[in-house]
Amino acid sequence: MNPLFDERRYLIPFRSGLLPQIFTGVLVVGGGVAGLRAALAAADAGAEVILLSKGPFEQTATAWAQGGVAAALEPGDTFDAHIQDTLTAGAGLCDRDVVQMVVEEGAERVRELFAWGMRVDAGADGRPTPGIEGGHSARRIYHAGGDSTGAEIQRLLTERVRAHVNIRVFEKCFALDLVTPSDEPGSPVMGAITHHPRYGLQMVWAKSTILASGGAGGVYRETTNPPQATADGLAMAYRAGAEIADTAFVQFHPTALYLAGAPRLLISEAVRGEGAHLVDTSGHRFMQDVHELGELAPRDVVSQAIVRQMHKQGGRHVWLDCRHIDRFAERFPGIAARLKQFELDPQRDPIPVHPAAHYTIGGVRTDDQGRSSVPGLYAAGETACTGLHGANRLASNSLLEGLVFGSRAGLKAAGGNGFSAVANGARSAPVPIVSDIRPSEHAELDLADVRSSLRSAMWRNAGLIRTGPRLADLAEMLNFWAKYTLDKIFDDPMGWETQNLLLVGALIARSAGWREESRGCHAREDFPGTEDGFCAHDAWRRGRREPTRTPADEPAPVG
Numbered sequence: 001m002n003p004l005f006d007e008r009r010y011l012i013p014f015r016s017g018l019l020p021q022i023f024t025g026v027l028v029v030g031g032g033v034a035g036l037r038a039a040l041a042a043a044d045a046g047a048e049v050i051l052l053s054k055g056p057f058e059q060t061a062t063a064w065a066q067g068g069v070a071a072a073l074e075p076g077d078t079f080d081a082h083i084q085d086t087l088t089a090g091a092g093l094c095d096r097d098v099v100q101m102v103v104e105e106g107a108e109r110v111r112e113l114f115a116w117g118m119r120v121d122a123g124a125d126g127r128p129t130p131g132i133e134g135g136h137s138a139r140r141i142y143h144a145g146g147d148s149t150g151a152e153i154q155r156l157l158t159e160r161v162r163a164h165v166n167i168r169v170f171e172k173c174f175a176l177d178l179v180t181p182s183d184e185p186g187s188p189v190m191g192a193i194t195h196h197p198r199y200g201l202q203m204v205w206a207k208s209t210i211l212a213s214g215g216a217g218g219v220y221r222e223t224t225n226p227p228q229a230t231a232d233g234l235a236m237a238y239r240a241g242a243e244i245a246d247t248a249f250v251q252f253h254p255t256a257l258y259l260a261g262a263p264r265l266l267i268s269e270a271v272r273g274e275g276a277h278l279v280d281t282s283g284h285r286f287m288q289d290v291h292e293l294g295e296l297a298p299r300d301v302v303s304q305a306i307v308r309q310m311h312k313q314g315g316r317h318v319w320l321d322c323r324h325i326d327r328f329a330e331r332f333p334g335i336a337a338r339l340k341q342f343e344l345d346p347q348r349d350p351i352p353v354h355p356a357a358h359y360t361i362g363g364v365r366t367d368d369q370g371r372s373s374v375p376g377l378y379a380a381g382e383t384a385c386t387g388l389h390g391a392n393r394l395a396s397n398s399l400l401e402g403l404v405f406g407s408r409a410g411l412k413a414a415g416g417n418g419f420s421a422v423a424n425g426a427r428s429a430p431v432p433i434v435s436d437i438r439p440s441e442h443a444e445l446d447l448a449d450v451r452s453s454l455r456s457a458m459w460r461n462a463g464l465i466r467t468g469p470r471l472a473d474l475a476e477m478l479n480f481w482a483k484y485t486l487d488k489i490f491d492d493p494m495g496w497e498t499q500n501l502l503l504v505g506a507l508i509a510r511s512a513g514w515r516e517e518s519r520g521c522h523a524r525e526d527f528p529g530t531e532d533g534f535c536a537h538d539a540w541r542r543g544r545r546e547p548t549r550t551p552a553d554e555p556a557p558v559g
Contacts, residue, residue, distance in 0.1 A: 004482045005506050006542050009239055010177045010435040011496050012201075012489060014193060017432055020202045024050040024168075026413045027191055027204055029175045029233060030212030032062035033150075033402035034381025034409075036157035037109075038210045038370075041410025043166035049414075050204060052173045052194060054213070055228045057158050058151075061214050061382065062399070064226050065150025066268035066334065067133065068141040069403070070396040071110040072103065074130060077138040079103050086397060089135045089298045090390020091520040092535050093246070093552045098368050098387040102397075102404045109403035110142065118156050119144050133269040133395040135298040141396045147268050147334045153399060172197060174493050175232065178209060178240040178377065181431045185241040185541060186559065188375035190429050192236075195493070205429035208376055208413035211237060212406065215360030215382040216250070218497075219505045221459040222356040224256050224266040230497040231504035233383040237364045238503065238542055243373040243557070245385040245539040246362035247504070248511035248522045251393050252464050253358035254278075254302040257339070257351065258317040264356045265338050267320060269395045272296060274331060277321040279350065280309055286318075300392045300521040303355040307464045310354075319350035355464060359398060361389045361521065362511065365539050367556045370409030373541075375559035378413050380405040385537075390552065391520025440487040450481050451498050458505050462512055467526045471513040478506045511538055514547060 026042040028035045031053030039051045057063065072082040082103045087094050114120060120128045121143045130139045144152035161167050174195045180187035191206040213233030217225025238244050255272070257265035272278075272295040277285050290305045291297035297305075306318050322328055328346045329336035339346060364372050364379035366386050372379055381402040388401050454477075461474035482502055490496055515538065517531040518524050538547035550556075 004479070004486050005503055008437075008486055009183045010193070010437070011499060012176060012435065013437040014201065014435050016179070016203050016430060016434070019193070020199070021430055022050070022202055022204045023429070024048050024204065024206050025208070026410070027206035027209045028052065028212060029192065029210065030214060030381065030383065031057050032060035032212065032214055032381060033153055033157065033399055034383075034406040035210070035212030036161050037403050037406030038212055038380055038410035038413070039161055039167050040157070040164065041407045042414035043164045045411055045414035047166065047414035049167045050206070051161060051167055051169050052175055053169065053171045054174055054232070055172060057154060059226045059228055060154060061225055061229060062150045062402070063154040064266075065399060066147040066266055067270060068131065068143040068149045068396045069110055069153070069399040070136065070140050070394070071107045071142065071400065072138070072140050073107055073110065074138070074140065077140050079107070081137050082140060085136050086388070086394045087390070089392050089394040091392055091530070093390035093520065093537065095387025095553055097553070101368060102388050102401060105404045106400040109400070109407065113153065113156065113403075116156055116160065119152055121146065131270050132273045132296070134272065134293070134296045134302065135394050141270065141273070143270060145333065147270065147332045150399065170194070170196065174496065175213070175236065176496055178236050179203070179433055180240055181433065185543065186374065187241065188559070189240055189377040190431065203430065208378060210370070210378040210380060210409050210413055211364060211383045212379070212381045213383050216504050216508070217357045217360065219455065219458050219501050219508065220357035220463070221455040222256065222264055222354065224253055224264055224356050224358045230501055232497065232500050233379070234363060234507070235500035235503045237372065237377065237379065238507065240377065241374055241542055242377055243365040243539040243541050243548065244363065244507055245365040245537045246511065247507045247540070248515045248538070249361035249391050249520055250357055250508065251299055251359040251361055251521045252303040252355040254299055254306055254355050255320055255353040256356035258354035259342055259352060262342060265335070266358070267335060267351060267353060268332065271320070271322060271332060271335070274325055276325060278302070278306065279319045279321050281313055281315055298392060299395065303464055303521070304523055306355055317352040317354040320353045321350045322346040323348065323350070359393055361385070361391070361393055365537070365556045367558050368408070369412045370405050371412065371558040373557045373559050377559065378409040380409045387552070387556070391522060437489055439489065442484050442487055444488060445481065445484045447494055447498050450485055451501065454478070454481060454501060454505055458508070462509055465523050465525050466512055467524065468513065471509055474509045475506070475513070478502060478509065482506070507540060510540065511547070514538055
């Protein structure tokens with residue numbers, strides 16, 4: 001990777017002593033399920049908490065989540081079955097102890113949501129009625145409003161956070177960087193420098209900081225993610241010296257609406273769970289030729305099969321046939337309403353679909369408490385790489401992970417086990433931090449064009465099917481854009497997001513180039529087999545040219 005990606009410690013020049021100072025016990029960056037649950041756990045443990053939300057709560061990936069939350073709660077289902085389904089999807093890279101912990105604790109976290117008043121879909125007897133999705137061997141997926149589960153969980157947790165006396169919410173507040181007393185690797189995180197459109201730059205000092213800022217879907221042209229998914233948390237953590245693991249693994253959702261010029265509307269996995277068929281231009285159900293589970297095979301299998309079918313027939317999409325599903329609009333009201341805007345009736349029209357970037361499996365490497373390799377820094381949710389998902393996430397395990405790891409990280413961060421200035425040999429906050437960045441002498445590129453070109457290049461060269469030459473071409477393009485973009489000083493989120501996207505795009509390309517095999521949702525056309533030598537996590541850190549390789553079941557290093 002070009003050294004330019006490692007040179008910039010902070011995005012902007014600043015002197016900490018000249019900025020407004022804010023103090024808290026726990027700082028949570030991110031307003032989705034993991035961040036909200038972390039804030040509640042820390043606050044319930046007695047900590048003073050500040051929760052930063054980059055945008056409106058309605059714009060989080062959680063709020064956009066159509067799929068459900070998985071939990072083994074029904075008679076006949078077992079924890080062991082859920083564990084095995086997760087391990088199978090993860091293609092050898094799951095941490096089995098973490099999987100077991102999330103499955104078992106996750107059941108309690110889901111029951112907790114029900115007790116708090118989650119409006120879960122239920123039968124005539126009032127009991128929640130779970131569905132089934134790809135890769136699951138039992139009906140254990142709980143939904144709300146058919147296809148509005150994430151929005152309901154977002155509503156429920158947001159209301160509890162706003163009502164909690166120990167939590168302050170800073171909305172529309174952009175976290176630029178984590179702050180450390182020195183630039184050396186391992187220097188403890190002491191909070192963050194933030195920007196608010198009304199209050200400007202501020203120093204938020206915290207004993208513990210939890211990143212829960214979501215994924216990196218915005219790095220791809222085709223994505224189901226909300227616009228604010230611009231990899232900010234991963235980029236901040238990397239600049240602060242934290243280990244970033246498994247970035248080659250980006251999950252692509254098989255079925256996003258494909259209409260030229262239209263947003264890539266997610267068509268939930270639950271639709272296939274209710275019997276929808278994937279067909280090619282001739283009406284053939286090609287998934288039956290690929291996997292014994294057909295349309296309910298794991299997502300990596302379905303997505304890659306769709307791409308290969310499109311290449312075989314020279315098309316730009318396949319079709320999702322829902323015409324035989326009774327009462328579609330009642331079961332999936334949100335999807336039906338969006339399709340109606342494009343004059344599509346799923347009871348009459350096959351839906352054109354195409355895979356799109358959906359979930360960032362790699363992230364800030366953490367242990368089973370959410371602790372990163374840097375003292376004082378935790379991560380939870382899509383920002384983190386916990387060992388739960390391995391090489392491919394099992395459907396509807398993400399909301400579950402956010403609930404479990406949000407709760408665990410919040411409790412740990414509030415319990416006296418976070419950053420201690422005295423124990424770590426640093427001065428108590430605030431400490432003088434100076435970021436001295438000189439103006440660039442290079443010409444400036446058009447940011448909108450860089451962003452558009454980056455997303456297209458990532459989609460072409462680091463999408464579902466990858467090759468070494470294409471990844472090398474991508475690295476050259478990223479290096480060129482970095483030369484004229486990473487050395488600039490911007491004063492608004494558009495510039496900072498673009499710099500973050502370039503950095504994380506380079507991390508994805510670097511990991512994908514290193515992993516010379518095909519495993520889970522990482523498919524190399526030039527290395528189609530799965531290799532025992534790569535049955536390990538690859539973890540990268542600022543200033544280090546080669547990754548640290550650790551076996552799947554080896555605990556992550558913590559600060």
